Amino acid sequence: MRFLILSVLIASSLPVCCSQEDKPDASTKELTDAHARFEDLATRYKTQQEQFYAHDPKEGENNLRRFLENHPMNTMVGDFLTLEQQSRGTDVGFSCLYHLVLVAASVGDPDYPVTTGKVTALKILGEHYHDYPDVDTALRYLFSGARVPESKMFLRKLIASSRFGYVRANAMYELANYLALEANLPGMCESQLAVMDRTAPENEARIKSLESFSAGLKDVAIDQNRSEAISLVDQLKNDYAGELVPPRADVRSPVIIEVERTEYDEILKTNRGRIVDRLPAVHFELHHSIGQLAPAIDGDDATGMPMNLADFHGKVVVVMFSFKGCGPCEAMYPDNRRLIEELSGEQFAFVGVQGDETLDTVRESLESKTITWRMWWDGKDKRISTQWNIRGWPSTFVLDQRGVIRFRDLRGQELANAIHTLLRKDTE
Numbered sequence: 126m127r128f129l130i131l132s133v134l135i136a137s138s139l140p141v142c143c144s145q146e147d148k149p150d151a152s153t154k155e156l157t158d159a160h161a162r163f164e165d166l167a168t169r170y171k172t173q174q175e176q177f178y179a180h181d182p183k184e185g186e187n188n189l190r191r192f193l194e195n196h197p198m199n200t201m202v203g204d205f206l207t208l209e210q211q212s213r214g215t216d217v218g219f220s221c222l223y224h225l226v227l228v229a230a231s232v233g234d235p236d237y238p239v240t241t242g243k244v245t246a247l248k249i250l251g252e253h254y255h256d257y258p259d260v261d262t263a264l265r266y267l268f269s270g271a272r273v274p275e276s277k278m279f280l281r282k283l284i285a286s287s288r289f290g291y292v293r294a295n296a297m298y299e300l301a302n303y304l305a306l307e308a309n310l311p312g313m314c315e316s317q318l319a320v321m322d323r324t325a326p327e328n329e330a331r332i333k334s335l336e337s338f339s340a341g342l343k344d345v346a347i348d349q350n351r352s353e354a355i356s357l358v359d360q361l362k363n364d365y366a367g368e369l370v371p372p373r374a375d376v377r378s379p380v381i382i383e384v385e386r387t388e389y390d391e392i393l394k395t396n397r398g399r400i401v402d403r404l405p406a407v408h409f410e411l412h413h414s415i416g417q418l419a420p421a422i423d424g425d426d427a428t429g430m431p432m433n434l435a436d437f438h439g440k441v442v443v444v445m446f447s448f449k450g451c452g453p454c455e456a457m458y459p460d461n462r463r464l465i466e467e468l469s470g471e472q473f474a475f476v477g478v479q480g481d482e483t484l485d486t487v488r489e490s491l492e493s494k495t496i497t498w499r500m501w502w503d504g505k506d507k508r509i510s511t512q513w514n515i516r517g518w519p520s521t522f523v524l525d526q527r528g529v530i531r532f533r534d535l536r537g538q539e540l541a542n543a544i545h546t547l548l549r550k551d552t553e
Contacts (some may be wrong), residue, residue: 159208159217160381166204167379173197193237198228202242205379206249213253216381222246222254223263224379230269240271247275251282259384260287261295262374268303269516277303294365298400298407301357302514305410308350312415314339316532320542351411358407361400369397395505406514413513419444419522419530422509427479427487427502435528437474441547442524443540445498446515448480449490454519457536462497464541471548472526476500478509480518523547 177196182188193199202225209221229243247267254260260283267276283296318335321328372384373392390397413420419434422444426432434444445461447454465475477500479487490496503509513520523532523543532543 159212159215162208162211163217163220163379163381166201166208169204170197170201170379173200196239198232199238202238202245206242206245209246209249214257216383219254219257219259220379220382222250223374223382226250226263226266227376227378229271230266232270235271235273237271240273243270244273244275247273247279251275251279255283255286255292256288258289258292259371259374259382261289261292261371262382262384264295264299264371267299268306290365291368291371294361294368294400295371297357297361297365298403301354301361301407302410304350304357305354305407306514306516307345308347308354309410309414311339311342311345311347313533314342316415316543317535317539320532320535320539320546322538322542354407354411358404361404366399366401368400370400370403372397403511405512409512409514413530415530415533417530418528419524420512422478422501424501426499427484427491432476432499432501434476437476437524438528439526440472440474441526441544442473442528443475443544444478444513444522444524445475446478446480446510446513446520447518449486451518455495457519458495460537460540464544465497468544468548473544473548478503478513480507480510480515525550 173195174197177191180191180195182191205221205225209218212218212221225239225242225246229239232239234240250257250260250263264280267279277300280296280300284293284300287293287296314335318332318339321332321335323332369388372386372390374382374384375392385391388396409420422434424432434442445454445457447457449455461475475498477496477498479490479496479500480503481487482505484502487500487502491500501509513522519536521533521535521540522530523535523540525531525547531547532540535543
């Protein structure tokens with residue numbers, strides 16, 4: 126479980142840098158030198174990263190210590206911050222900060238250097254880049270990795286200060302989505318702890334982590350979060366209905382971030398949608414949290430047969446979101462198959478929502494028996510995963526016999542424990 130720090134930090138007031146369009150004149154030589162230094166950093170980063178993963182660990186080696194002392198996402202934070210300061214307000218400066226935010230998205234500890242680098246980057250972005258035209262490309266990574274208060278502070282700065290309507294709108298969406306999700310985290314933690322085997326030694330560290338995370342959520346103002354999220358949603362609908370989601374930037378970090386603000390997204394190979402079309406994700410967190418009815422899913426399954434989620438009322442149901450090529454998703458499949466076989470005589474159903482790019486790969490998984498459960502294909506528009514606010518893959522939901530969400534994001538033995546718990550309640 127990723128950590129969430131809810132203490133409020135007061136950032137020092139710093140001069141506001143001008144936007145990319147109004148930045149001070151810089152000589153061609155200065156810009157060329159900055160790009161050359163960035164390319165040198167990027168090359169060094171990639172070389173050290175390759176060396177890190179090529180290392181053959183020795184028996185008894187401390188892998189965490191090696192990660193902290195040798196992976197460039199931890200060791201090169203200062204290099205990128207130095208180059209940003211030397212190139213502030215330019216595409217090089219922004220790309221340094223974008224890199225620090227992006228790489229921290231995969232790390233859940235708030236005390237690692239990579240996360241403290243993200244925190245520093247967010248403070249600089251808020252003070253010096255709130256009028257940078259492409260700052261919205263970094264917003265999708267803010268709430269991945271360790272939860273830090275600077276993420277919300279940065280979004281509020283953009284909403285209050287950016288002169289670009291599309292930046293303000295995207296900041297409103299990300300903040301509304303997270304506030305609504307954060308309001309549900311205490312219930313999610315409580316339900317996960319309820320199905321963990323406290324007698325198993327292998328669970329000790331995870332239980333301690335979850336309990337620590339849960340303790341940090343006691344200051345979450347659930348009603349206030351939801352009220353602010355609803356207000357932001359209303360503002361988006363009323364004032365920003367035509368604004369588009371950010372164009373996707375290159376994730377092969379570190380690279381110079383360059384995007385085209387055309388309607389067609391060159392990386393995703395599809396038209397950019399409107400921000401308001403993503404609001405069902407916020408609606409999910411506001412109205413379909415643990416203890417509330419799951420939203421409907423209807424249509425045809427991957428074989429063309431009609432299938433509605435409501436068809437399974439009266440059964441305990443697992444809904445799993447996954448896609449072909451997702452390693453953690455596919456690692457769950459053997460346990461899923463065993464679980465389905467074990468509970469074949471029970472009032473139980475396992476269904477999936479596949480996010481594959483094509484229906485062909487979904488059918489291949491069915492034909493090979495890699496997947497033995499019925500599923501919907503989410504198509505290219507990802508309508509279902511948007512409606513259910515899927516922010517990471519795999520995602521699982523366990524529904525009781527009335528279609529109420531009781532558990533979320535469980536795997537392995539905890540998922541099996543949750544199912545058996547609900548099946549027992551049905552017989553009591």
